Amino acid sequence: MDKSNVMQFLSVFVILLLHVFNSHAASSSESIYVTFLQCLKNHTTSQDHVSNIVYSQTNASYTSIFQAFVRNARFNTPSTTKPLLIITPQQENQVQATVLCSKTIGLHLKIRSGGHDFEGISYISDVPFIILDMFNFQNITVDIQNEIAVIQTGASLGQVYHRIWEKSNVHGFAAGVCPTVGVGGHLSGGGYGNMMRKYGLSIDNVVDAKIVDVKGRILDKKTMGEDLFWAIRGGGGASFGVILSYTVKLVVVPEKVTVFQVDESLEQNATDIVFQWQQVAPHTDDRLFMRLVLQPVNSKVVKSQKTVRVSIEALFLGGADELVTLLAKEFPLLGLKKENCSEMSWIESVFYWANYNDGSSLNTLLDRKHYKVHFNKKKSDYVKSPIPKDGLKWIMNKMIELGKVGLVFNPYGGQMNAVASDATAFPHRAGNLYKIQYTVTWEQSGEAVEKSFISQIRMMYSYMTPFVSKNPRSAYLNYRDLDIGITTHGKDGYKEGVVYGNKYFGENFERLVKIKTAVDPENFFWNEQSIPTLPSKAQGT
Numbered sequence: 001m002d003k004s005n006v007m008q009f010l011s012v013f014v015i016l017l018l019h020v021f022n023s024h025a026a027s028s029s030e031s032i033y034v035t036f037l038q039c040l041k042n043h044t045t046s047q048d049h050v051s052n053i054v055y056s057q058t059n060a061s062y063t064s065i066f067q068a069f070v071r072n073a074r075f076n077t078p079s080t081t082k083p084l085l086i087i088t089p090q091q092e093n094q095v096q097a098t099v100l101c102s103k104t105i106g107l108h109l110k111i112r113s114g115g116h117d118f119e120g121i122s123y124i125s126d127v128p129f130i131i132l133d134m135f136n137f138q139n140i141t142v143d144i145q146n147e148i149a150v151i152q153t154g155a156s157l158g159q160v161y162h163r164i165w166e167k168s169n170v171h172g173f174a175a176g177v178c179p180t181v182g183v184g185g186h187l188s189g190g191g192y193g194n195m196m197r198k199y200g201l202s203i204d205n206v207v208d209a210k211i212v213d214v215k216g217r218i219l220d221k222k223t224m225g226e227d228l229f230w231a232i233r234g235g236g237g238a239s240f241g242v243i244l245s246y247t248v249k250l251v252v253v254p255e256k257v258t259v260f261q262v263d264e265s266l267e268q269n270a271t272d273i274v275f276q277w278q279q280v281a282p283h284t285d286d287r288l289f290m291r292l293v294l295q296p297v298n299s300k301v302v303k304s305q306k307t308v309r310v311s312i313e314a315l316f317l318g319g320a321d322e323l324v325t326l327l328a329k330e331f332p333l334l335g336l337k338k339e340n341c342s343e344m345s346w347i348e349s350v351f352y353w354a355n356y357n358d359g360s361s362l363n364t365l366l367d368r369k370h371y372k373v374h375f376n377k378k379k380s381d382y383v384k385s386p387i388p389k390d391g392l393k394w395i396m397n398k399m400i401e402l403g404k405v406g407l408v409f410n411p412y413g414g415q416m417n418a419v420a421s422d423a424t425a426f427p428h429r430a431g432n433l434y435k436i437q438y439t440v441t442w443e444q445s446g447e448a449v450e451k452s453f454i455s456q457i458r459m460m461y462s463y464m465t466p467f468v469s470k471n472p473r474s475a476y477l478n479y480r481d482l483d484i485g486i487t488t489h490g491k492d493g494y495k496e497g498v499v500y501g502n503k504y505f506g507e508n509f510e511r512l513v514k515i516k517t518a519v520d521p522e523n524f525f526w527n528e529q530s531i532p533t534l535p536s537k538a539q540g541t
């Protein structure tokens with residue numbers, strides 16, 4: 001055989017192998033389907049119609065159900081390992097049965113609400129697994145009288161905002177700016193947005209929750225106890241059970257709020273602006289949230305040259321006149337004028353921040369699928385002291401050199417300083433000036449392309465070392481990043497878990513481990529970055 005024949009033979013062989021493997025996977029999915037469905041039937045009654053909620057790999061709708069909440073193209077390639085089954089419960093006892101059956105049949109369970117996890121760990125796995133998909137849990141009950149809402153975890157933030165607005169134009173909820181983000185992951189991991197400096201994180205406004213635990217019981221705040229209720233406010237839900245709903249406090253918003261976006265480039269002394277931003281944004285009036293976005297772009301001044309665009313995007317819970325006066329005093333380099341500001345209702349500001357300015361109606365907030373999927377990788381950092389001017393210049397030059405990595409600075413301060421770092425499992429409170437989000441986004445598939453972009457963002461992260469928090473180098477759980485450590489399934493996970501655990505949870509990590517050990521000693525609710533149980537020899541000491 002000559003070379004091309006060998007290649008041909010090899011490729012046929014590989015295709016054959018893949019075929020055998022796939023049909024094997026499909027047939028095992030089929031037999032697991034039969035067993036699983038029987039088990040669900042055993043745990044429910046015929047009125048519960050469990051045969052409507054289990055999708056095997058051969059089901060015609062399997063792929064569309066799987067892909068519906070994939071938000072990162074990296075995790076939707078032909079080589080991505082797919083779930084053996086997808087379970088889509090429509091009522092609480094079906095969730096209970098799913099947990100019990102996964103446990104008795106010995107199937108690894110992934111829980112998905114909005115699917116926005118940056119590393120896709122709600123719907124992919126290296127070990128055989130099934131998905132419990134919560135998307136049918138979208139009920140939101142808003143009680144304006146008592147200023148609370150009960151929100152099922154499969155709802156999106158856009159749905160939450162819209163439902164509140166339907167009942168009141170002076171109430172809102174403190175959570176993220178992307179309307180398609182799911183409540184299940186967002187609230188269990190902390191949840192921040194542009195009212196954070198005034199009202200704290202989403203979890204700071206959570207007053208109750210409902211969870212299905214490893215024994216299949218439904219627990220609320222009273223029956224789960226203070227410890228578990230503490231853990232599922234910032235410690236992530238997936239380590240502890242399936243969260244069905246959160247009860248939250250609404251927040252008061254003025255009838256008119258103000259937004260602006262201002263863009264500058266490096267040639268326009270943007271470094272000075274970024275430097276001054278650091279002195280203002282984390283310390284200014286709590287009602288003002290000014291996000292800063294740095295992005296390498298082509299220069300408009302000198303064509304063919306690259307520069308860094310600096311954008312400041314703001315929400316002010318007040319009028320434009322007051323804002324312009326405030327910033328003239330505190331942030332003169334910005335040169336903000338009233339013409340640069342827009343006054344609008346709070347719900348319109350949600351829409352504006354979502355970049356839904358494509359002529360669509362406010363109802364778009366209810367559309368959970370309004371999302372363009374790209375390939376991306378993200379990372380996070382915390383900054384505790386201002387970066388000096390020459391440091392900022394150096395950083396921006398590195399961004400130009402690398403070419404694609406963008407940074408977003410989200411200011412802390414205000415209410416974030418007022419909440420103790422151990423009040424919830426989320427530890428990053430007073431002492432943090434801002435959080436950095438790193439992003440690299442690309443459009444072409446392929447391993448080589450992916451490798452090159454991921455290495456770019458890792459390099460940027462490494463360049464930032466001198467400027468960010470140390471010992472530990474902190475990270476935000478909801479900006480999932482498997483680079484900072486993972487646990488291996490079935491291993492004594494503590495040694496691995498403490499590595500990323502300290503970064504995500506700081507001094508709260510040890511309490512999370514104790515709670516995890518108490519509520520899920522067998523580590524059924526394992527994932528790549530779950531809270532580990534205590535090493536068995538240390539147990540009981």
Ligand SMILES: Cc1cc2nc3c(=O)[nH]c(=O)nc-3n(C[C@H](O)[C@H](O)[C@H](O)COP(=O)(O)OP(=O)(O)OC[C@H]3O[C@@H](n4cnc5c(N)ncnc54)[C@H](O)[C@@H]3O)c2cc1C
Pocket residue numbers: 071110111112113114115116117118120121122134153154175176177178180181182183184185186188189190191192193236237238239241242243244478479527
């Ligand atoms: C475009 C975009 C914008 C974002 N903007 C913000 C922002 O403004 N502010 C912010 O704080 N974050 C933001 N995030 C991050 C976001 O908060 C997290 O990705 C969050 O975990 C997503 O929740 P989800 O339900 O959509 O994700 P999923 O991928 O479904 O879940 C994420 C994690 O939570 C677990 N989980 C999900 N549902 C449940 C449940 N019901 N019970 C137990 N565990 C569960 C999953 O197993 C997984 O471990 C953004 C993400 C994206 C992609």
Ligand SMILES: *[C@@H]1O[C@H](CO)[C@@H](O)[C@H](O)[C@H]1NC(C)=O
Pocket residue numbers: 035036038039042
């Ligand atoms: C369902 O229940 C029957 C009768 O109790 C039992 O024989 C069977 O093993 C159960 N099947 C599953 C998959 O749990």
Ligand SMILES: *[C@@H]1O[C@H](CO)[C@@H](O)[C@H](O)[C@H]1NC(C)=O
Pocket residue numbers: 051052053054055056059060061
């Ligand atoms: C696919 O699965 C769903 C959910 O269990 C079920 O309702 C539907 O009948 C299945 N479709 C086919 C063609 O088997």
Ligand SMILES: *[C@@H]1O[C@H](CO)[C@@H](O)[C@H](O)[C@H]1NC(C)=O
Pocket residue numbers: 090091092136137138139
């Ligand atoms: C949502 O509310 C409706 C109306 O009360 C109810 O019929 C449905 O079962 C609820 N859905 C879930 C998932 O709880």
Ligand SMILES: *[C@@H]1O[C@H](CO)[C@@H](O)[C@H](O)[C@H]1NC(C)=O
Pocket residue numbers: 267268269
């Ligand atoms: C940038 O700063 C220099 C020195 O402070 C000043 O002379 C120049 O006018 C500034 N450029 C712009 C575009 O503001």
Ligand SMILES: *[C@@H]1O[C@H](CO)[C@@H](O)[C@H](O)[C@H]1NC(C)=O
Pocket residue numbers: 261262263334335337339340
């Ligand atoms: C603010 O608005 C004025 C007037 O429209 C405009 O000239 C200026 O460029 C804007 N400033 C910024 C920083 O966008």
